[in-house]
Structure formats: C-alpha cells, structure tokens
Amino acid sequence: MVIPILGLLAGLALGLLVSFQVPLTYVKYSAIAILAAVDTLLGGVRAQYEARFDLRVFLSGFVVNTVFAAGLTALGDLLGLDIYLGAVVAFSIRIFNNIGFIRRDLLGLVWKAAPLEAGET
Amino acid sequence: MLAAQPWQLALTAVAVVVGFVLGVQVRTERSIETNLQVTSGRLGEVAYRYRQVEARQAALRSRLAELRQEIADEEQQAAAGREATAALAADLAQLRTLSGLTPVHGPGVLVVIADSTRPLKPGEDPNLVLIHYSDVHAVVATLFAAGAEAVAVNGERVVGTTGIACVGTTILCNARRLAPPYRIEAIGDPHVLLAAAVARGGILDELRAFGFPVAVTAESDVRLPAYTGTFVHQFATPVETGR
Numbered sequence: 001m002v003i004p005i006l007g008l009l010a011g012l013a014l015g016l017l018v019s020f021q022v023p024l025t026y027v028k029y030s031a032i033a034i035l036a037a038v039d040t041l042l043g044g045v046r047a048q049y050e051a052r053f054d055l056r057v058f059l060s061g062f063v064v065n066t067v068f069a070a071g072l073t074a075l076g077d078l079l080g081l082d083i084y085l086g087a088v089v090a091f092s093i094r095i096f097n098n099i100g101f102i103r104r105d106l107l108g109l110v111w112k113a114a115p116l117e118a119g120e121t
Numbered sequence: 122m123l124a125a126q127p128w129q130l131a132l133t134a135v136a137v138v139v140g141f142v143l144g145v146q147v148r149t150e151r152s153i154e155t156n157l158q159v160t161s162g163r164l165g166e167v168a169y170r171y172r173q174v175e176a177r178q179a180a181l182r183s184r185l186a187e188l189r190q191e192i193a194d195e196e197q198q199a200a201a202g203r204e205a206t207a208a209l210a211a212d213l214a215q216l217r218t219l220s221g222l223t224p225v226h227g228p229g230v231l232v233v234i235a236d237s238t239r240p241l242k243p244g245e246d247p248n249l250v251l252i253h254y255s256d257v258h259a260v261v262a263t264l265f266a267a268g269a270e271a272v273a274v275n276g277e278r279v280v281g282t283t284g285i286a287c288v289g290t291t292i293l294c295n296a297r298r299l300a301p302p303y304r305i306e307a308i309g310d311p312h313v314l315l316a317a318a319v320a321r322g323g324i325l326d327e328l329r330a331f332g333f334p335v336a337v338t339a340e341s342d343v344r345l346p347a348y349t350g351t352f353v354h355q356f357a358t359p360v361e362t363g364r
Contacts, residue, residue, distance in 0.1 A: 058132075
C-alpha cells in the first residue's frame with residue numbers, strides 16, 4: 001500500500017511542477033472528474049483491504065466514473081441545471097463511506113481484531 | 122509483497138494519474154484565484170461580465186472613431202470657413218476703400234478756388250465773379266481724369282453717386298452745402314495731378330484768366346475723410362452674369 005501512496009505523491013508533485021494548465025473552460029469538468037477518480041481510488045483501496053479487488057471493476061470504474069462525472073456536468077451546463085452538484089454530493093458521500101471502511105479495515109489490521117460490522121461508524 | 126501484483130500496479134497507476142490531475146487542477150485553480158480573484162465556479166459570470174465590458178468597449182471605440190471623424194470634419198469646415206471669411210474680409214476692405222467708405226491718405230494735390238474779389242462794374246452780371254457748380258465739377262473731373270484715386274471737396278468725399286449741383290446760390294455736394302473758398306483735395310501722383318490741373322486751356326487756367334483766385338499745390342500727405350452718406354439702390358439691381 002506504500003507504493004500507491006508514493007505514486008499519488010509523485011503524481012501530485014509532477015502535476016504541481018509542470019506548466020500545463022487545465023483550459024479554463026474545462027476546469028469545472030476536470031474538478032468533478034477528479035472527485036470521481038479519488039472515489040474510485042479509495043474504492044480500490046477498500047476492495048484491496050477487503051480482499052475482493054477486481055482489476056476490471058477497478059479500471060472500468062475509474063474510466064467510467066470520471067468520464068460520466070465530467071459528462072454529467074457538461075450536460076448540466078447544456079441544460080442550465082447544476083447537475084454537477086448531484087455528482088459532488090454522490091461522490092463525496094461515497095468518498096466518506098470508503099474512507100470509513102478503509103479506516104475500519106486498517107483498524108482491524110492494526111489490532112488484529114475481527115472486522116467490524118458494516119454500517120457502524 | 123516485493124513482486125508487483127496487478128492490484129498494486131493498477132492502484133499505483135491510477136494514484137499517479139489522480140495525483141497528477143489533482144496537482145494540475147490545484148495549480149489551475151490557484152492561478153485563476155490569483156489572476157481573477159474569483160473561484161472557478163464563477164468563471165461563467167466573469168466571462169459574461171467580460172463580454173459585456175468588451176461589447177461596451179467596442180461601442181465606445183466606434184463612438185470614439187465617430188467623434189474623431191466629426192472633429193476632423195468640423196476642423197476642415199472651420200478652416201474652409203476661415204479661409205472664405207478671410208477672403209471675404211479682404212474683398213470687403215478693398216471694396217470699402219474703393220467706394221470711399223474709409224478715410225484715406227497719401228500724396229496728392231490741393232486746389233483752392235474762390236469767388237473773384239474783383240468789384241462788379243455797374244450793370245455787370247454778378248455770375249461773372251462767382252464760382253459755379255460747373256467749375257467745381259470741372260476741377261473734380263479733371264483730377265479724376267488725371268488718375269486721382271480719391272477726391273474730396275471741402276471735406277466732402279466724392280464717391281460714385283456723388284452729385285455736384287447748383288441749388289439757388291449754393292453748391293450742393295453729397296446733398297451738403299458748400300461755401301467758398303472751395304478746397305478740392307485729391308490723392309494720386311502729385312506731379313501728374315498738378316500738371317493736369319494747371320494745363321493750358323484747362324479749367325483752372327480759364328478761371329485764372331477770368332480773375333478768380335486759384336491756388337494749386339502738391340501735397341506730400343493729403344488726408345481725406347470717409348464718405349458719410351448712404352447708398353440707396355432702390356432701382357438698380359445687379360444683372361446676373363453667366364459663368
């Protein structure tokens with residue numbers, strides 16, 4: 001699990017260093033896509049801890065989630081409706097869920113205790 | 122866990138991508154905030170305002186161009202007007218001078234004639250010792266014929282409509298009574314005027330022969346007043362001349 005974290009930090013550093021910028025028109029879409037990507041990433045981590053990681057599910061989820069999140073935002077702009085708010089809420093909830101599960105998984109690992117029941121926070 | 126496993130590769134790859142995009146996004150957002158003082162969520166509003174300002178600017182620009190053109194036009198017109206006005210003023214000044222509406226001065230001659238002091242013989246016609254309007258008129262005509270540019274009789278300027286006439290026992294010039302002695306001043310070449318005035322067989326020669334006191338002198342600076350009467354053109358209208 002250390003390597004993906006290092007990868008994240010390396011990517012972050014790279015992204016902060018390069019001079020490339022998101023075109024201003026697409027800033028909103030890329031932001032939602034990032035939210036979806038983070039959610040997928042956390043979902044993958046969680047799946048890994050729960051020993052049910054599926055490469056196809058993970059990669060397809062990454063691609064489809066990011067693309068759909070951005071696409072939904074674009075659709076919302078076309079309709080003049082803030083649909084991206086829905087994506088923000090949905091992904092935020094899922095991110096918190098995943099973080100919660102990861103936390104419990106980690107706790108279970110650290111304390112060697114039996115996995116806590118799902119739904120408990 | 123030293124050997125790379127598929128899940129590890131996938132997670133790392135996605136993590137790198139997410140990290141990269143996140144970094145770019147953060148930098149983009151920060152540059153937007155520092156440059157525009159708004160968050161990316163309000164970019165639309167900013168763009169709208171920008172377009173509005175741009176449209177207003179374009180309108181102002183075209184208005185500016187219009188106004189510049191107007192100024193140029195006005196300036197051109199004013200310049201043309203000034204030129205026309207100056208030309209007209211010059212014409213007017215010349216015409217005023219020519220028509221005797223301005224006081225003038227210059228070299229010329231002074232002719233003074235007066236009634237004869239000779240005592241009348243019994244039964245003699247008194248007209249023989251008086252200066253008549255025709256004498257004054259003859260002197261003026263002689264001087265003009267010799268090239269005088271301006272003539273005045275007893276301070277009364279002779280212009281184009283001046284009539285010299287006899288009413289009873291007085292001479293009228295410009296409808297003003299003249300009394301002897303008659304001072305006839307003329308501006309022109311003094312030598313020419315003098316020669317014409319004293320020419321043999323001329324009016325002054327004749328008057329002198331009849332015993333009238335006549336004095337002719339060349340003057341270096343004759344000063345003539347302006348014509349003070351009016352011009353009435355009730356019947357004469359200019360004839361239209363074709364170009």
